[in-house]
């Protein structure tokens with residue numbers, strides 16, 4: 522089964538790393554045959570939000586292990602967040618980061634530039650200059666942009682060059698040193714809670730600024746019911762806003778946190794069941810535009826210290842498709858076509874990534890072969906990422922990625 526906007530049965534001919542022909546029963550002498558008769562062939566998956574940790578924290582992940590894990594998860598294009606050390610916030614550091622990505626990536630790694638120096642100051646980076654050096658979009662992910670003037674000017678300048686601003690919406694003054702969602706679970710476990718308004722108040726501010734500037738404003742890892750409602754209203758009002766949701770926010774709530782286990786600790790935190798259901802509804806009605814993993818690997822000893830002391834973030838790139846397929850498609854919540862669009866062409870289109878997330882004749886053969894038939898268990902030992910922490914370990918899923926190809930070359934074989 523082959524996916525190009527719709528699912529069809531056909532042959533595909535690849536020559537010199539490019540798609541040459543798509544038709545029933547192609548005859549090509551001397552061609553190497555990859556038999557995917559009982560499998561799904563999809564454009565390589567696209568994840569607009571990942572964290573590799575190079576340079577600076579290569580004990581958590583390197584570009585090599587991160588892109589290998591991505592290929593293992595079926596992804597051929599990822600957007601790498603700039604919260605590495607040093608933050609690539611000037612021309613020299615940014616050019617170095619791009620060169621490092623190029624040398625070490627097995628797949629296409631697109632690089633975000635930060636919006637402000639060090640991701641925390643109020644001083645803007647050279648937005649136009651970093652875009653020329655290859656920044657495909659701008660984000661201070663990991664930190665909310667607290668200064669409205671910085672955000673407003675950044676939006677104006679990013680709009681002027683037709684680029685994209687991806688926002689980690691979080692007002693740090695409302696964050697309350699929280700480690701878990703504020704609510705019954707934080708009370709039950711006696712842990713400091715993160716208020717939902719930390720997300721929604723900054724999101725509301727940003728939507729007003731986005732309306733004024735016309736920038737493409739993208740909401741990272743949306744997690745609250747009110748956040749989805751704000752985005753829905755903004756879209757209805759014609760504001761140029763898109764948003765992503767992560768598999769963990771779609772599948773888990775704070776009620777799933779039974780013990781002080783930091784495999785469930787990430788930012789934003791797992792919210793209430795009411796929020797989770799609103800995220801599902803937002804996915805179904807198109808308010809949410811794409812699925813992004815927020816793959817945030819950490820070392821074992823940074824995650825085994827309970828909620829108060831462990832790092833925020835979980836590994837996610839190797840379990841995204843199987844979880845989404847098993848829990849959303851096989852249960853009838855969305856169709857397989859919808860899921861594939863959310864993980865391929867929609868992120869590519871909205872971030873204006875050419876020849877990405879689609880199968881186009883004459884264009885690079887980036888594709889993934891997936892086994893939809895057999896069930897398997899998610900196991901830490903199968904992860905190629907250095908990050909091993911996931912709340913989904915031990916779950917039974919379908920949709921194992923068998924092979925991933927970039928420019929017609931196999932970059933990952935199960």
Ligand SMILES: NC(=O)N[C@@H](CC(=O)O)C(=O)O
Nearest residue numbers: 572662663787788817833834
């Ligand atoms: N999501 C997380 O919990 N952590 C991310 C930062 C981020 O996405 O905000 C990280 O870089 O570790």
Ligand SMILES: [Zn+2]
Nearest residue numbers: 662663689741
């Ligand atoms: Zn973030």
Ligand SMILES: [Zn+2]
Nearest residue numbers: 602662663815
């Ligand atoms: Zn992130």
